[in-house]
Amino acid sequence: MTTGHDSGALNRSAAYASISVAVLLVGLKAWAAWSTGSTAMLGSLADTALDLVASLATLTGVWVAAQPVDDKHRFGHGKAEAIAAMFQVTLISISAISLAFHSIDQFLSGSRTAGADEGIGVSVIAIVATLGLLGWQRHVIARTSSLAIATDHVHYQSDLFLNLAVIAALVLDQYMGIKGADSLFGLAIALWLGWGGWGASQAAIEQLMDKEWPEDKKARFITVLGRHPELHGVHDLRTRTSGNRDFVQFHVWVDGGMTVREAHRVMDEIEEKLLAEFPDVEILIHPDPDGLVDEKGFAARDVLSEPDLA
Numbered sequence: 001m002t003t004g005h006d007s008g009a010l011n012r013s014a015a016y017a018s019i020s021v022a023v024l025l026v027g028l029k030a031w032a033a034w035s036t037g038s039t040a041m042l043g044s045l046a047d048t049a050l051d052l053v054a055s056l057a058t059l060t061g062v063w064v065a066a067q068p069v070d071d072k073h074r075f076g077h078g079k080a081e082a083i084a085a086m087f088q089v090t091l092i093s094i095s096a097i098s099l100a101f102h103s104i105d106q107f108l109s110g111s112r113t114a115g116a117d118e119g120i121g122v123s124v125i126a127i128v129a130t131l132g133l134l135g136w137q138r139h140v141i142a143r144t145s146s147l148a149i150a151t152d153h154v155h156y157q158s159d160l161f162l163n164l165a166v167i168a169a170l171v172l173d174q175y176m177g178i179k180g181a182d183s184l185f186g187l188a189i190a191l192w193l194g195w196g197g198w199g200a201s202q203a204a205i206e207q208l209m210d211k212e213w214p215e216d217k218k219a220r221f222i223t224v225l226g227r228h229p230e231l232h233g234v235h236d237l238r239t240r241t242s243g244n245r246d247f248v249q250f251h252v253w254v255d256g257g258m259t260v261r262e263a264h265r266v267m268d269e270i271e272e273k274l275l276a277e278f279p280d281v282e283i284l285i286h287p288d289p290d291g292l293v294d295e296k297g298f299a300a301r302d303v304l305s306e307p308d309l310a
Helices: 004-036 039-065 080-109 116-144 147-175 181-208 215-225 260-277
Strands: 233-242 245-254 282-289
Touching: 004 039, 004 116, 004 147, 039 080, 039 116, 039 147, 039 181, 080 181, 116 147, 147 181, 215 233, 215 245, 215 260, 245 260, 260 282
Parallel strands: 245 282
Antiparallel strands: 233 245
């Protein structure tokens, strides 16, 4: 069983390992890009540089997001992670556009790469270092279940294919004499970076705009609500996610003859059941007398019987 202190130490070790690998590879790939003139290698350098910046930005965002609630941030600091992600997206977009223009210019000018051996050697070193990092990250994830490290792990998995693409580009250009192969691979890498940036931006924007939970998660939540025998219905369900924290608020129908103390007991029991299956969710419940119709015109039991109406 890993304690909280041990988990923190393991997560920090994985983060430091990620940053160390990125620093090493940025230096090697900068030298290889200068030596070979390869656009594909330049694209790989850009991606690795972004890995370094992304790791630093993510660590900062996660650190800020983990700060406790204070008087000026009563809902916590979870959106710091989304802000850090948008910063990364901006860097990715700039790099992708620059690389795309460079690739097109190289293709039109007919420039060729030089010193393919150096580029291939650096790519092989990058693959070996990345495999070692992935192995350590898997160990840490198994012990701590860290979402931040798991996300970083997925990113570095894609780096393996990126380095293989660089090797393929150099082999095709230098050893097989296929003119323009390096430029085309560089353009493909630029498109790949842009697509990754687009996906990251959507996730960040959803958090910043307080998008509702996915329908299947909301349905599971309502199913747990429906297990309490004194709950007659639920309406005005609102959900959102901020960083690693979930928030939910809703109204429930209970027997209108209940005393305040009895209604409070039911609310406590409902919250206890929900937290057992949705730990760390911040819940706000408002009790209504049975039969009250909400602003959408739904009467008691409507939402419990039809989760998609929530």
